[in-house]
Amino acid sequence: MTQGLDPALLAKLACPVTRTPLRWDAERGELVSEAAGLAFPVRDGVPVLVVREARVIAET
Template identity: 90%
Template sequence: MSAVLDPALLAKLVCPVTRTPLRWDAERRELLSEAAGLAFPVRDGVPVLVVREARSING
């Protein structure tokens, strides 16, 4: 799996909870929503923007 997410795709993705932009964390291969405090996984290059699949980043 690539450690780089397509910038065009990233520009279109928003958090499903807050509708704010997501930030790519290449080290963990996750999309971060700092506004919601959630990290969404990317599996086989596909972002999984399902809240129950996200992990909390606030502790």
């Protein structure tokens, strides 16, 4: 997904694990929780904030 996420929606979303803000990764089309080390997919413009659907982010 190359299009952006609505900034008003992004401001209201939080990580379901840590309740911290999410960061939009436009290149991968996912919402990233730095605190939880998870990336949540966005499918057809809809954020999927389900932990079992999230991708674990490799530690740097």
